[in-house]
Amino acid sequence: xxxxxxxxxxxxxxxxxxxxxxxxxxxLITGGPGSGKTLMAMQFLIDGVERFDEHGVFVSLEExxxxxxxxxxxxxxxxxxxxxxxxxxxxDASPLRQISKEKDPTGPENNVHLRGAExxxxxLCTVIRSYVRxxxxxxxxxxxxTSLSLQFSGMQRRTALVDxxxxxxxxxxxxxxxxxxxxxxxxxxxxxxxxxxxYLCHGVIVLHNNHIxxxxxxSSLEIEKMRxxxxxxxxxxxxxxxxxxxIYAERFLG
Numbered sequence: 189x190x191x192x193x194x195x196x197x198x199x200x201x202x203x204x205x206x207x208x209x210x211x212x213x214x215x216l217i218t219g220g221p222g223s224g225k226t227l228m229a230m231q232f233l234i235d236g237v238e239r240f241d242e243h244g245v246f247v248s249l250e251e252x253x254x255x256x257x258x259x260x261x262x263x264x265x266x267x268x269x270x271x272x273x274x275x276x277x278x279x280d281a282s283p284l285r286q287i288s289k290e291k292d293p294t295g296p297e298n299n300v301h302l303r304g305a306e307x308x309x310x311x312l313c314t315v316i317r318s319y320v321r322x323x324x325x326x327x328x329x330x331x332x333x334t335s336l337s338l339q340f341s342g343m344q345r346r347t348a349l350v351d352x353x354x355x356x357x358x359x360x361x362x363x364x365x366x367x368x369x370x371x372x373x374x375x376x377x378x379x380x381x382x383x384x385x386x387y388l389c390h391g392v393i394v395l396h397n398n399h400i401x402x403x404x405x406x407s408s409l410e411i412e413k414m415r416x417x418x419x420x421x422x423x424x425x426x427x428x429x430x431x432x433x434x435i436y437a438e439r440f441l442g
Contacts, residue, residue, distance in 0.1 A: 191416040194242075194327075194362045197235025198228060200435030204411060204420040209391065213415070214353050214363045216385055219395030223407065224428050225366040226251070227263070228395070229329040231432045232364050234265050237275045242326040245319045247279045247312075249335035263432055277319040281312060282335070309348045313355040320359050328356060332366040333385060346384050353388055365389065390415045396423070409435055 193207030202208045209215050209232075217225050233244035248256060256278060257267045270276035316328065333349070340348045356363045367385055386392050392412040397405050408423040426435045 193417070195235060195239070197231045197233075197239075198433050198435060200424070200426075200437060201409075203437070204424065204435065205414060206417045206419055209362055209364070210414070210416040211362050212357070212360060213390035214356050214365060215391040215393065215414075216365050216367060216389035217393045217395065218367045218369050218383070218386065220369055220397050223395035223397050224426075224433050225368075225395060226256075226259075226331050227428065228393075228433050229331055229364045229366055230256075230260060230265070233276060233327055233329055234270075236327045237270055241275075243275045243323045244327040244329065245277045245279060245316060245323060245325045247281050247316060247319075247328070247330045249282055249330065250332055252282070253278050253280045263430065274323055277323050277325070279315060279319055281315060309351045309355070313352065316355070317359060320361060326361055328359070328361045328363040330356075330363070330365045332368055334366075334368045346388075349385055349388055369394075386412065391417070395426075 192211040193202075193205070193209065194211045195202055195208045196205070217228055219225050230246065233246055236242035236244055246256070260267055267276060267278060271278065316330075319325065320328065330352075333352070336345060336348055336352075356365075365385070367383060369383070391414040394410045394412050396408045396410065398408060407426050407428075409426045410423050411419045411421065424435055424437065426433055
């Protein structure tokens with residue numbers, strides 16, 4: 189069966205991927221602080237809503253719904269408008285924040301109680317499924333799954349990730365998850381450790397913040413892997429613009 193690709197909504201990225209993200213797969217976007225992971229993931233959802241009428245669910249394991257909505261207004265995106273039209277659900281599922289138990293986890297404007305010892309992958313997946321059903325979502329974002337490391341460790345963490353990714357696959361949606369990596373010096377991707385999620389996800393995109401002497405910080409993107417796609421393997425510079433992230437076709441040479 190020929191692979192169907194889902195446009196990413198990122199200027200210049202579909203050309204490097206050979207069409208977009210493979211439909212129904214889980215793609216990891218990983219990078220250091222401020223590299224644009226959340227923005228890139230949200231751009232994928234907004235493009236789906238605006239151009240293809242593909243509804244989306246954004247699950248935040250770190251940032252509050254309030255701050256996320258405010259930040260995305262800087263790019264001209266009115267997330268509350270999409271929520272009112274049931275085109276987008278923003279799920280505040282942070283295990284680090286006190287969240288009221290009295291909220292209804294199936295309402296598109298309510299929070300979810302998944303805190304501390306009560307946090308579980310099963311509970312998280314149940315919540316995601318409910319929002320996918322309510323919005324008829326075709327796209328999901330989880331940002332960032334790094335937060336799972338605060339709840340699980342060792343083999344428990346790997347098992348939790350496998351359970352989460354299997355659950356996402358079973359929903360028939362195209363999913364983007366994000367994770368954080370430590371800041372790097374230089375441009376070589378070999379200077380960082382590889383996380384378990386990079387092995388487990390179907391595709392991996394790495395956002396590098398490169399500190400170049402005399403040039404400051406230069407941002408570049410690398411498609412580390414993308415199963416079912418003949419993708420570009422070079423580093424390419426990118427920029428965060430007023431309309432979101434844009435990838436440039438020229439190679440990044442440092």
